[in-house]
Amino acid sequence: xxxxxxxxxxxxxxxxxxxxxxxxxxxxxxxxxxxxxxxxxxxxxxxxxxxxxxxxxxxxxxxxxxxxxxxxxxxxxxxxxxxxxxxxxxxxxxxxxxxxxxxxxxxxxxxxxxxxxxxxxxxxxxxxxxxxxxxxxxxxxxxxxxxxxxxxxxxxxxxxxxxxxxxxxxxxxxxxxxxxxxxxxxxxxxxxxxxxxxxxxxxxxxxxxxxxxx
Amino acid sequence: xxxxxxxxxxxxxxxxxxxxxxxxxxxxxxxxxxxxxxxxxxxxxxxxxxxxxxxxxxxxxxxxxxxxxxxxxxxxxxxxxxxxxxxxxxxxxxxxxxxxxxxxxxxxxxxxxxxxxxxxxxxxxxxxxxxxxxxxxxxxxxxxxxxxxxxxxxxxxxxxxxxxxxxxxxxxxxxxxxxxxxxxxxxxxxxxxxxxxxxxxxxxxxxxxxxxxxxxxxxxxxxxxxxxxxxxxxxxxxxxxxxxxxxxxxxxxxxxxxxxxxxxxx
Numbered sequence: 001x002x003x004x005x006x007x008x009x010x011x012x013x014x015x016x017x018x019x020x021x022x023x024x025x026x027x028x029x030x031x032x033x034x035x036x037x038x039x040x041x042x043x044x045x046x047x048x049x050x051x052x053x054x055x056x057x058x059x060x061x062x063x064x065x066x067x068x069x070x071x072x073x074x075x076x077x078x079x080x081x082x083x084x085x086x087x088x089x090x091x092x093x094x095x096x097x098x099x100x101x102x103x104x105x106x107x108x109x110x111x112x113x114x115x116x117x118x119x120x121x122x123x124x125x126x127x128x129x130x131x132x133x134x135x136x137x138x139x140x141x142x143x144x145x146x147x148x149x150x151x152x153x154x155x156x157x158x159x160x161x162x163x164x165x166x167x168x169x170x171x172x173x174x175x176x177x178x179x180x181x182x183x184x185x186x187x188x189x190x191x192x193x194x195x196x197x198x199x200x201x202x203x204x205x206x207x208x209x210x211x212x213x214x
Numbered sequence: 215x216x217x218x219x220x221x222x223x224x225x226x227x228x229x230x231x232x233x234x235x236x237x238x239x240x241x242x243x244x245x246x247x248x249x250x251x252x253x254x255x256x257x258x259x260x261x262x263x264x265x266x267x268x269x270x271x272x273x274x275x276x277x278x279x280x281x282x283x284x285x286x287x288x289x290x291x292x293x294x295x296x297x298x299x300x301x302x303x304x305x306x307x308x309x310x311x312x313x314x315x316x317x318x319x320x321x322x323x324x325x326x327x328x329x330x331x332x333x334x335x336x337x338x339x340x341x342x343x344x345x346x347x348x349x350x351x352x353x354x355x356x357x358x359x360x361x362x363x364x365x366x367x368x369x370x371x372x373x374x375x376x377x378x379x380x381x382x383x384x385x386x387x388x389x390x391x392x393x394x395x396x397x398x399x400x401x402x403x404x405x406x407x408x409x410x411x412x413x414x415x416x417x418x419x420x421x422x423x424x425x426x427x428x429x430x431x432x433x434x435x436x437x438x439x440x441x442x443x444x445x446x447x448x449x450x451x452x453x454x455x456x457x458x459x460x461x462x463x464x465x466x467x468x469x470x471x472x473x474x475x476x477x478x479x480x
Contacts, residue, residue, distance in 0.1 A: 055468065055469055074383050077382070078383035086374060101383070104382055105385060105388060155382060
């Protein structure tokens with residue numbers, strides 16, 4: 001069977017504590033994988049290594065049967081896309097923020113921004129469409145978290161690496177985001193999610209979710 | 215009108231020490247504990263200036279390119295060391311790129327000014343080259359260290375934004391564009407400010423010097439204008455080069471991700 005996404009002995013050396021984090025796992029298309037473990041067990045670091053934001057000391061990642069070394073990191077990160085826990089909003093309106101990724105050299109050729117998609121996603125996550133005109137830096141934590149998630153979904157990644165995606169959300173917004181992620185997974189395109197969350201319901205929301213204890 | 219330089223005799227030079235006494239008295243009176251530094255500073259300033267005075271006289275006498283170029287390179291090196299000291303970027307080796315930026319901008323603009331605008335005979339006249347290059351270098355040094363320092367602090371404090379852009383497939387230069395702009399702006403602000411107020415708030419040292427040396431103020435301002443635009447040009451080039459060279463060091467060579475140093479604020 002071809003490998004959709006797998007990582008083997010991905011090891012990170014925490015120099016100040018002289019401690020090692022190591023993780024191995026794999027995921028099939030259409031599935032979700034949850035990384036679980038106590039704080040400091042290296043869940044976020046593992047996500048960052050998978051996104052190639054943090055360099056592992058050793059290990060291997062395979063994406064669609066290709067070794068990570070054969071794929072340039074800038075392209076890798078658009079496919080294996082990491083969404084940080086703390087939402088990042090740039091200067092400008094929410095619309096400016098959603099458009100920003102489409103202005104990057106690599107994406108200009110491959111992707112087009114569709115306003116309707118953005119509006120559909122806003123509504124799906126419980127945000128009013130009028131928020132598009134709002135100053136992105138004036139959003140509440142919960143609003144910014146959803147806008148950041150929408151921005152990530154709009155660039156159409158293959159694998160979403162989510163670090164505590166519902167940490168800033170109230171119960172209603174949380175349910176909407178969970179439902180959105182599940183429907184995103186079920187699209188006919190090959191997609192997968194790796195999630196780090198302290199909230200059990202985030203993880204259990206995904207049908208036949210696998211877990212990796214760290 | 216008589217424009218003549220009024221020389222300072224040895225007796226007059228000694229008399230100027232009275233002024234240091236005033237500063238010394240203030241220090242003693244307020245118990246600032248600066249007396250030692252004041253004495254040492256005075257001795258050093260006197261010795262350094264005498265030394266450079268005689269050295270310059272000697273170099274002007276020889277007036278050979280093979281002597282002038284090494285001297286200017288030495289000035290670039292000293293400026294590099296001074297600039298590097300002011301940049302808060304632990305663990306970064308910035309000497310080579312600072313030196314490259316300073317010498318490239320200084321030589322480029324300096325040669326243009328000396329050959330095209332001033333045009334002394336011979337073109338490499340030490341009397342023109344050394345002060346002109348020195349002025350450019352002094353300003354570039356400040357600008358380059360301001361720009362680099364700003365660049366590092368901006369990237370460190372906005373590491374999350376840089377990484378967010380990387381996650382969307384940004385190339386390093388795209389991810390760093392906002393901090394780089396701010397850095398270049400920070401480096402250029404002092405010279406832009408002086409262009410605005412020169413002659414109104416301050417009379418620049420060079421112009422003051424020329425006037426005291428007996429030059430016609432109308433001639434002195436022409437020189438001053440040339441000097442200021444050449445400084446602006448050199449500062450812009452220097453900042454551009456230094457930022458262009460420095461940003462690569464902020465990313466890991468294989469993955470083009472932010473280095474650990476840049477992700478953790480010190």
